[in-house]
Amino acid sequence: MYYLGVDVGSVSTDLVLVDEKTNVIEKIYLRTKGKPINAIQEGFKILKNKYDSNEIKAVGTTGSGRQISSTLIGADSVKNEITAHSIAALEISNDVRTIIEIGGQDSKIITIKDGIVTDFAMNTVCAAGTGSFLDRQAERLDIPIEDFGDYALKAKTSVRIAGRCAVFAESDMIHKQQLGYNDSEIIRGLCDALVRNYLNNICKGKEIVPKVFFQGGVAANKGMKKAFENALGFEVFIPENFNMMGAIGAALIAKSTVKKRGKTNFKGFNISDSKFTSNSFDCEGCSNKCEVVKISENNNPIGYFGDRCGKWNNKVFDGLENLA
Amino acid sequence: MKITFPHMGNIYLAIKALCDGLGIEYVIPPINNKLSLEIGSLHSPEEICLPFKLMIGNYIQAIEQGADTIIITGSCGPCRLGEYCEMQMKLLKKLGYDLDFIVLDSPTDIGIKELYKRIIKLTSNSRDNIFNKYKALFNAVKVMNLIDEIEASAHKFAGYEKIKGSCKNILNQCKTDALKFDKPDEMIKMLKNYKEKINHVSIDINKNPINVGIMGEIYTVIEPFSNLYLEDKLMDYGVSSYRKLTPSWWVKNTALIPLKINSLDIKRASKNYLPLNIGGHARECIGEAVLSYEEGYDGAIQIFPMGCMPEIVSKSILPTISKDLNMPIMSLVVDEMTGEAGFITRVEAFIDLLERRRDNVLLRS
Numbered sequence: 001m002y003y004l005g006v007d008v009g010s011v012s013t014d015l016v017l018v019d020e021k022t023n024v025i026e027k028i029y030l031r032t033k034g035k036p037i038n039a040i041q042e043g044f045k046i047l048k049n050k051y052d053s054n055e056i057k058a059v060g061t062t063g064s065g066r067q068i069s070s071t072l073i074g075a076d077s078v079k080n081e082i083t084a085h086s087i088a089a090l091e092i093s094n095d096v097r098t099i100i101e102i103g104g105q106d107s108k109i110i111t112i113k114d115g116i117v118t119d120f121a122m123n124t125v126c127a128a129g130t131g132s133f134l135d136r137q138a139e140r141l142d143i144p145i146e147d148f149g150d151y152a153l154k155a156k157t158s159v160r161i162a163g164r165c166a167v168f169a170e171s172d173m174i175h176k177q178q179l180g181y182n183d184s185e186i187i188r189g190l191c192d193a194l195v196r197n198y199l200n201n202i203c204k205g206k207e208i209v210p211k212v213f214f215q216g217g218v219a220a221n222k223g224m225k226k227a228f229e230n231a232l233g234f235e236v237f238i239p240e241n242f243n244m245m246g247a248i249g250a251a252l253i254a255k256s257t258v259k260k261r262g263k264t265n266f267k268g269f270n271i272s273d274s275k276f277t278s279n280s281f282d283c284e285g286c287s288n289k290c291e292v293v294k295i296s297e298n299n300n301p302i303g304y305f306g307d308r309c310g311k312w313n314n315k316v317f318d319g320l321e322n323l324a
Numbered sequence: 325m326k327i328t329f330p331h332m333g334n335i336y337l338a339i340k341a342l343c344d345g346l347g348i349e350y351v352i353p354p355i356n357n358k359l360s361l362e363i364g365s366l367h368s369p370e371e372i373c374l375p376f377k378l379m380i381g382n383y384i385q386a387i388e389q390g391a392d393t394i395i396i397t398g399s400c401g402p403c404r405l406g407e408y409c410e411m412q413m414k415l416l417k418k419l420g421y422d423l424d425f426i427v428l429d430s431p432t433d434i435g436i437k438e439l440y441k442r443i444i445k446l447t448s449n450s451r452d453n454i455f456n457k458y459k460a461l462f463n464a465v466k467v468m469n470l471i472d473e474i475e476a477s478a479h480k481f482a483g484y485e486k487i488k489g490s491c492k493n494i495l496n497q498c499k500t501d502a503l504k505f506d507k508p509d510e511m512i513k514m515l516k517n518y519k520e521k522i523n524h525v526s527i528d529i530n531k532n533p534i535n536v537g538i539m540g541e542i543y544t545v546i547e548p549f550s551n552l553y554l555e556d557k558l559m560d561y562g563v564s565s566y567r568k569l570t571p572s573w574w575v576k577n578t579a580l581i582p583l584k585i586n587s588l589d590i591k592r593a594s595k596n597y598l599p600l601n602i603g604g605h606a607r608e609c610i611g612e613a614v615l616s617y618e619e620g621y622d623g624a625i626q627i628f629p630m631g632c633m634p635e636i637v638s639k640s641i642l643p644t645i646s647k648d649l650n651m652p653i654m655s656l657v658v659d660e661m662t663g664e665a666g667f668i669t670r671v672e673a674f675i676d677l678l679e680r681r682r683d684n685v686l687l688r689s
Contacts, residue, residue, distance in 0.1 A: 064665045082673035106666060116684045117677045119652065122670055205643040287354040308553055309496060310489065 002051065003058045004266070005251030006040065006073065007081070007244070008032060008065030011104025011131055012217060013039035014247040015047065017056075022091055022252065026050070027244050036065040037276045037295075040072055044272035053268035060084075060254030062246050071295060071303035072276065074267035077250070077257040084249030086110050086117050089213045091252060092239050097209040100228065100236070101245075102198070102218035104131040109203050121202050131217045133166045137173065137190060141183055148187060152223025155188035163193025191223040195231050210234045215242040274298050283307055325349065325424070325449050328391035330379035331356050333546035334475065334499065335571045338468035339395075341508040345460025346450040352503075353386040356549035360385055365660050367419060374550050374629035374659050375543040376408055383416060383423075393424040395446060398433075403604035403634055405543070430578050463508040465575065470515040472570040474498055477522045479555055483533025483564030486526045492559045494522050534623075534678050537616030538567040539609045541628040541635050544658055545569050551627050551658055552667050561675055566621065568612050569605065589615060597641050604634030613645050613653060622678040623652040625671075630659035652677055 002017040002025060009032060017026040028046055030039045060077040061069045062084040070078040081103075089096050090112065099110040107130050110120045123130070138145040159181050162172045169190070176186055199208075212232070218224055219242040228236045241248060258264050280293045290307040304312035327350040329339050336352050343350040354360065360381030367384070368377045383394055398409045409427045416423055426446050431439045447457055478495040485491050498518040505511040536558060544550045545567060558565045568590075580586035590611030598610040609626060616624045626642060628635030639655045646653040654674045656667065 064669070080669045080672040080676065082669065083676045114684070116680050117673075118681070119646075120670075120673060120677070122666060205640065287357050289357050289359070308556065310492075 001057045002026075002055055003251040003255045004047075004056050004060070005084075005244075005247035005249065005254065006043075006059065006061045006063075006069050006075070007084070007246035007250055008036045008040065008061065008063040008069045009081075009104050009246070010064055010106075011135070012243070013043060013063075013065075014244050015040075015043040016241070016244050016247040016251060017047070017051070018248060018251045022248070024241055024244065024248065027241065027247075029243060032065070036068055037072060037278070040069055041272045041274075041276070044073075044269045048269035048272055051269070053266065053270070056264065056266050058251070058254035058258035058264050059266045060250035060252075060257070062250040062253075067305060068295065068303070072267075072297075073271060074265040075254065076261070076264050076266070077254045079250060079253050081246050081249075082108060082110060082120050082122070083117070084246045084253065085215060086112060086249070087252050088245040088249035089215065089239065090115060091248070093211065093213075093237075096211050096213050096237075098207075098212045100198070100212060100214045101216040102130055102214075102224075103216040103246075106130060107198055107202055107216075107218075109206055109208070111206060111209070119206060121204075121206060123202055133169075134190075134194075134218060134221065137170065137187075140170075141187070143183065143187075146220070149220070149222030149224065151184040152188040152191050152221070153226060155182075155184040157185055157188075158192050159185045159189035161186070161189040161193040163190075163197040169193060188223060188227075191221070191227040192230075195224065195227040199231060208232060212236045214238050215245045217243050219243070271297070280306075283312065285309070285311060325393050326351055326391045327393045327395055327446075328353060328383065328386035329395050330382045331547060331549075332543055333548065333571060334471045335468065335546075337471050337499075337502050337511070338464045338571065340503070341467040341511055342460055342464035344506050344511075345463050345508045346447055346457060347452060348447070348449050351386045351389045351391040353382040353389075353391075356382070356547060361549075361660055367415060371631060373404070373631050375405060375541075375547075376412075377660060378547070378550060379408065380412065380415065383412070384419075384421075387421055387423070392422070393426060395426045395428065398427045398429040403632075405604075430581065432582055460508065463512060465572075466512055467502075467508065467515060468575070469572045470512065470519060471498075471502070472572045474515065474519050474522050476567070476570070477519070479559065479565045479567070481522065481525055481527055481564070482559035483535070483562055484527035484529065484531050485562075486528050488562070489560075490525055491522065492556065494518065494525065498522075534563045534675060534682070535619075535621040536563055536565045536675075536678070537612060537619070537621045537624040538565055538627065539569070539612040539616075539624060540605075540626040540638075540655075541609075541632050542569050542574065542605050544627045544629050546571065550629070551656070552662065552664055554625070554627065554656075554671065557668070557671060558675075561672075563675055566616075566619070568615075569608065587611070593618070597645060598638065602634055602637055604632065606634035606638040609635060609638040610641055610645070613642060614649070617645075617649040617651045621651070622682060623654070623674065625674065626653065626655045628655070628657060630657050652681070 005016045007014040013030045013032045015028040019025055028043045032039045059075045061075040062079050062081050066078050085101050089099050097112055101108045106123050108122045111118050138148050159176050161169055163169050214236045219238045274297045278295045283290045283292050292307050292312050293305045295303045307313055356378055363384050364377035364381030368380050396409055413425050426442050478491040482491040555565055577586045590608050593614035594607045594611035598607050601607050613624050642653045
């Protein structure tokens, strides 16, 4: 019996299967590439060959694509990534006090006391210093993103890079390259700048108390871990499944939801063969002019998103889809 | 003369009642939407705050429908909104619109004579006698108070409702229906009906919903479009929300300022953290945060537009209050770039935090 967690993020879509004891049995990491539906179907195709739909006792979704994926797969729980990440971290270690989470397009800090979240913050007006930016810089320097961290560790000194804005950081990096600094020094400088930006921006007014967990895709970068440790002055832990924490949390939340309710809504792995189409339109009902997205499975509407008044949202549940 | 005005929450209903009562022609700009924001952002300075942009959007959309006179309230205050009327006059003139502005400032700033002159200008097109003019004003205030009360009840009872969504439905229906009445007396009668309705919505008194106080910059807390319909979302989640800043609060507060007996509770509550008025509604925000704790709410949410000076000050004080009183407070910054996904995530996570926190405290006690 397994619990499935699905985390549809901006950059990656993660699927995990955990067992009763929260051992990770299966993990799938896919690039979302702006097509969450395709990514989920791709993941389900892989799972379908190995497991039977009946083996899944609960399904939970999280991440920015949690609503759409929940409609698609029939999730038991739909939770935001902040809750999911903290639940997963607490499952691993109940004395964790701070979670640093840097994902594809957002970064968060979560502070925990006595096993409950007491505070959190998320980047508001800027995404400089998140995974996408590192990805882009790795591409520009022609270094595989996997090796990015090793380069940073090689450097003996760090070059100061302006890290407030991703675009200016890039121009600053180019400038430093043209001055003749080598790649590894610049990469280390970049890691330092990102950490500085994170601490000054997101952690303003928040206390960072050890034990600190560093999770999310960017935790794969050893240079970032080192830079955090240098700035904070104590060790930063990276959990084994750092890039799957959101999905693990989603699976755990689904597990407790199903325990309360008794049965799962899971639609089965076969949805990987269905044909999903989405089209959007501007609702003309009032001057709000909501952009409504309609998702259909094999031409049957299964969900509407984006309206404020609930006129479309409630359609499917009321069984009125034929009138649409 | 065809009057228009910027949107701010439900204030359009009160102004409609006022103009109907006076018999002046008016245009209600389309309810704030993507288009008004787009128009506003296009013509406004980039760094100016969200309220300014939305107001410009409102004006231009109303001008397209034939409006030629704009009424707004000024405050000559230390918050830049007090100077917006001047900037907006210049901006619209540059864009080639020929308009009249009637700015209703508080009499302490412009003198009672000047205010009277401006009000006369506003009512000059009305043929009614002075008694009827006062009656129209009185009715408008009544409409404003009623709709604010209805809204507050809906937000509160949303946490207790037996049928999910009933409060939201009544509130939405009320707003749509109110526009259908062209006689202030009838509108008031209808609003009173809705007030009865919302106060008798079937509720489960045994429910113990999460209670959240909402505070911050006055425009962004009142105008739902600017805060991405935060209060509607809280209603959907079954959370009871409380907001002190309303148009009726503002009118009452402004009227009492000369006597120095305005918002005594807020002044008292903010005393330890921000005893001075630093502009905007920063002191109110701090006071309300403390009051939220005293009322026994689970948490508080502060909303302000990016670049709002007074609220930036209160934002940096709030963590101290949160720590001292052991109550979570979240700050949300909004501007035209605000992505809805991140916004919802934060609100959801905050409600989650409050729920889990409460479960935990209950378990241990």
